[in-house]
Amino acid sequence: MGKSGFVTLAGRPNVGKSTLINRLVGDKIAITSPRPQTTRNRIVGVLNGDDFQVALIDTPGVGKHGSKLARSLANVAVKASHDSDILLFISDGRASDPDGDRSVLGRLKSSAPKTILAINKIDLVKKGRLLEQIERFNAFGCFDEIIPVSAKTGENVDKLIELIRERLPEGPLYYPAGIKTDQPEVFIIGEIIREKAIFNLQNELPYSLAVIVDAVEDRSSGLTAVAASIFVERQSQKGIVIGKKGSMLKKIGAAARMELEARLKTKVFLDLAVKVKEKWTSDSRSISDFGYGLKE
The missing domain is CATH 3.40.50.300 (P-loop containing nucleotide triphosphate hydrolases)
Structure with missing residues (x-):
């Protein structure tokens, strides 16, 4: 052992x-x-x-x-x-x-x-x-x-x-050999999108961001389609994430897509939406719904 x-x-x-x-x-x-x-x-x-x-x-x-x-x-x-x-x-x-x-x-x-x-x-x-x-x-x-x-x-x-x-104590393998994380690929996809949003947005807004991956679909054409929602906690923040004529959202999407394509080794079609969940960082249920904090 x-x-x-x-x-x-x-x-x-x-x-x-x-x-x-x-x-x-x-x-x-x-x-x-x-x-x-x-x-x-x-x-x-x-x-x-x-x-x-x-x-x-x-x-x-x-x-x-x-x-x-x-x-x-x-x-x-x-x-x-x-x-x-x-x-x-x-x-x-x-x-x-x-x-x-x-x-x-x-x-x-x-x-x-x-x-x-x-x-x-x-x-x-x-x-x-x-x-x-x-x-x-x-x-x-x-x-x-x-x-x-x-x-x-x-x-x-x-x-x-x-x-x-x-x-380390003596013990069995807790994970199969070759595995690198317990998190599914969909989790990492969402985190990459959030990372690019954090890098491109200023001030306090990054603390109010959450990302939910709504769907990942492997298409026969060799394309992976990803749909994800970026959540903020005030209506005024939504416009900041979208940017003038969608410029900021496009910037976030382009950066995320580049890294996702390198990771997934396939072309990626990334569809991003921006949504509002009022005051979610102050609400225990919302924090849990986004997958943060300890599970009860």
Whole structure:
């Protein structure tokens, strides 16, 4: 019997959790952006080695309580960390606020028997600054290992994998060999569309966006037809997403279609609609209907 287990990636928003899980898995299973609340779901990425399997759980960033949506997303991370064999806590090496990490770690580190700290974005940090970061985290006294990494360049990621492997319990494979995520393709399609909307829209609007994939149809002509709805929470936001004469929606659609065609290896016809769900980020039922937060 080999080794296997569940590892939760957690930390504050925008520390690079999704970029790191994509790097570890070797595929884009989680979207990324510079904005908080980009990750809204508990996404499992599967890393298979010669004698081990790791179920890597990407979680929303844990920050200030904020809206009902933000609280729901934070609860996803807390629950996942409590259910895992290893907590992989990720910090931004450029950050200068240790109390923020300490506060988040206090919410997360409850029952996970082992905790590894990955100080991310070291490609953007000077060596002296990095040593200071390691020293202050050592003072926390709660990490089994501390390792500086760069999810962007891959620096030290192999060493991180070995640290995880060494600490895995013996167990069976939880997922079939070769699988990279527990999420269906339709989920990733919706997330790619939301990612392109986030990148193209400004201000607070990205926090109000949700995407539902209404249909995916493989046609005999070698074309995949995708119909999806982009939801906002105010009527005034609908016009922003559509843009003048549909310009913004076309821009979002073109960017999403390009990535979808590369991923699906087929031509894609993408039909996007923009809809309003009033104040959905403040409504528990709507948050659940969009697939966010913990399922009751």
